Amino acid sequence: MNRFHKKHILDMASLSVDEIELILNTATALKEISERPIKKVPTLRGKSIVHFFHEPSTRTRTSFEIAAKRMSADTFSISASTSSMTKGETLLDTVTNLQAMNPDIIVMRHSVSGAPHFVAKHLNASVINAGDGMHAHPTQCLLDLMTAKEAVGKIKGLKLSIIGDIFHSRVARSNIVGFVKMGATVTVAGPCTMIPPGIDSLGAQVTHSLEEAISGADIIMTLRIQKERQNNFFFPSEREYASLFGLSYDRLKAMNKNAFIMHPGPINRGVELSSDVADCPESLILKQVANGVAIRMALIYLLMGGTRDAHSN
Amino acid sequence: MRIRIENGTVVDPSQNLDAKRTIYIDGKKIKDVLEPEDISNPPFSADETDYVYNAEGQIICPGFLDMHVHFRDPGQEYKETIETGCKAAAHGGFTDVCCMPNTVPVNDQPEITKYMIEKARALGGTRVHPVATISPGSNGKALTEMGLLLQAGACAFSDDGYPVTDAQLMRRAMEYARSFDALIISHCEEMRLASGVMNEGIISTRMGLAGIPNAAESIMVMRDIALCELTGARLHIAHVSTAQSVEAIRRAKEKGLPVTAETAPHYFTLTDSAVLEYDTNAKMNPPLRSEKDREAIRKGLADGVIDAIATDHAPHAELEKKVPFDLAANGIIGLETSVSLSMSLVHDGILTFSQFVEKMSLNPSKILKITPKMVASGQAADITIIDPSKAYSVSSKSFQSKSRNTPFDGWSCRGKVMRTIADGKIIY
Secondary structure (H helix, E strand, O other), X not given: OOOOOXXXXXXXXXXXXXXXXXXXXXXXHHHHHHHXXXXXOOOOOOOEEEEEEOOOOOHHHHHHHHHHHHOOOEEEEEEOOOOHHHHOOOHHHHHHHHHHOOOOEEEEEEOOOOHHHHHHHOOOOEEEEEEEOOOEOHHHHHHHHHHHHHHHOOOOOOEEEEEOOOOOOHHHXXXXXXXXXXXXXXXXXXXXXXXXXXXXXXXXXXXXXXXXXXXXXXXXXXXXXXXXXHHHOOOOOHHHHHHHHOEOHHHHHHHOOOOEEEOOOOOOEOOOEOHHHHOOOOEOHHHXXXXXXXXXXHHHHHHOOOOHHHHHO | OEEEEEEEEEEEHHHOEEXXXXXXXXXXXXXXXXXXXXXXXXXXXXXXXXXXXXXXXOEEEEOXXXXXXXXXXXXXXXXXOHHHHHHHHHHOOEEEEEEOOOOOOOOOOHXXXXXXXXXXXXXXXXXXXXXEOOOHHHOOOOOOXXXXXXXXXXXXXXXXXXXXXXXXXXXXXXXXXXXXXXXXXXXXXXXXOOOOOEEXXXXXXXXXXXXXXXXXXXXXXXXXXXXXHHHOXXXXXXXXXXXXXXXXXXXXXXXXXXXXXXXXXXXXXXXXXXHHXXXXXXXXXXXXXXXXXXXXXXXXXXXXXXXXXXXXXXOOOHHHHOOOHHXXXXXXXXXXXXXXXXXXXXXXXXXXXXXHHHHHHHHHHHHHOOOXXXXXXXXXXXXXXXXXXXXXXXXHHHOOOOOOOOOOOOOEEEEEEEEXXXXXXXXX
16 A cells, blocks of 8 residues: 555655655656656646745746646645735735635745644645745755656665755755655755754764765755845855855866766856856756656645555556 | 631741741731641631631742733733733732833833832732833833832833843943942843844754854843943843853852842743744743753752742733744743742752742842741731642633733643732732
């Protein structure tokens, strides 16, 4: 039995190894749909999915939209600027009103950590966390696991290095938890201001040396440096960051000949990585995006009670 | 009204008393406190007694004083009023409370101070001692009329949640207060460092919440201790939450500086792990800290570095807590759980009964220069009676407070307030 029993997808910590494997295998099976000339199956006809994005997003939102449509679910979008929250409505009122319209899944992004957990406590619908504050981004981690597995062959024993602003990154937190859970070794690197206290308690090794992070890694993931963080003195300038932690192709090749490159996007070319790295043959960045659709198709499918076996016929 | 309280044990550290006594209350005063063998000669007979309380197995203490509460009146009566706050205090065993000045408007005028005192007096229950602000509007730019505020009945000065950032103003406030031997209460927080929503540590990192490091508190504790040394004014540190603050206060006391300190029950009961699951009833300022800090607070209480237990009773409406964690209001209510939670310090062997009563009654009175309550003949009849072994489960539904924001709902406690008597009147 490959039945999926989770009601919500809130973070990687609450998913078991078996559940993660089921999601990855289901996504691999569904990926082929996106390669057909008619990219649509009727599986989730009559199901409604609300995309409730309280923070700007292009990639993730579009990815969820495409995933839902390829499964034939009806989708509805609400963003912060168009919702009544700009009129002072509380989050709880907004979502209980949504609930009254009886959607099956609410895909939610919010700038506040824990907001999807808060919503899940008060709703009947399934909640998928599409990124909450600095806390978690489980669908990103799942698509990264899928991409890494495709590139390297297996997750167990794989060495992943995440470089950049770990402090503010929900992607880093989810990837540390998810990759460690699946048997990988995760190293994080960045200046001390960008490494939050106790990150090692999630299972990550910490280094402040770029060379150390890069040399033994199978996969190197760089994170976007957000200019606005300069206001709180996290780093002195983009120039300094680029020269100390930015990745150029020459620099990469001098330290590690074989590693793959990942990035959750959006990328700042010339800051955390140069264009020749972003577009190099070892770059998996666009494969991540493609796999994102498959992972999200798998999640809505599994949450709606599908089993992998049921679809594989 | 004539009341006789019999079979109980009086614990009164001001007289070094811990013995069985029968207490006779006549009107607003304690008429007599007799040893059980002396009751053949009572001050009034059984016929003349209106009410007899059998305190078998219970502890009779001088009335408790909570020196840090927020009653939201005037201005935010939807959270709490002086009436509901005083009722909560009476149920919690408190004959007296000190109300912090962050009402709307803040208590920076003698008229507001008088309003608070009079409103409580008219209700005839727990008495209110207002703390006035250090600066008008708590804006940290000038001094309030401390002399006039003291005349109106203010018991101390504090800008509480809006700590004075300007060291020069704080210095002058302390110097000026010293003219009246008035107390400055400092809510120690370096606002820029304290820009998070919970304790900074492993749990804040895991949950992706912005952290508040211990230094945000201790840096201001150390500044204000330095200003205390400079000015000689009496300084009281509010709601101590970190090991470093305890250490700084310990050193100040060893130097002989006039520094005192309080902590709140949640800081010796809970740690930041209570925030897991994003429980907004575990969000307060200062935040719940680590286990190491919790132990330091308990040790500080045991060895006397922390003089008093105060609740920081901070009522908020449900809609201010039923929101995502970042957006939730800071603070929890505490008046109706303080005694039970603090009794666990006695059960755990951290405090003796007598020390517990010191923290709840004698020490806060001394710090505030309010006449200490005594269970003795001729004294005001202000008494709190506790059953130290009574087990019960906390139910926030039955609270008198207008608000329900407590992380202790459903907790099993041992030790319960049985009666509160203020000015000879049974108020609980």
